[in-house]
Amino acid sequence: MVNEWLTRMQSASITGRKSVRRAVTDRAEEWKRHHSAIAENYRLAELEMLDMRRELKKLRDDNDALRALLEKTNAAKVIALPKKIKD
Secondary structure, three states: OHHHHHHHHHHHOOOOHHHHHHHHHHHHHHHHHHHHHHHHHHHHHHHHHHHHHHHHHHHHHHHHHHHHHHHHHHHOOOOOOOOOOOO
8 A cells, every 4th residue: 555655656756857857947937927927916006006095185185175165155154045845
């Protein structure tokens, strides 16, 4: 049983200097591709975040200006017109 397992493991393992080097190089290239994809996605997400922060600041500034205008309007004692009553 152990000898069978050992035989299977030896046949599945990569042998030979060129084969080992090729397998290691292939794995390294695959990890480099994955790392590059992750880095690119990170950069894109960071740019999106910066855009969203700019947009948020603009919207907050607009909101502050509208609130100030609303306060001025309320200070002038403007009242809403009553709703029409249906006959």
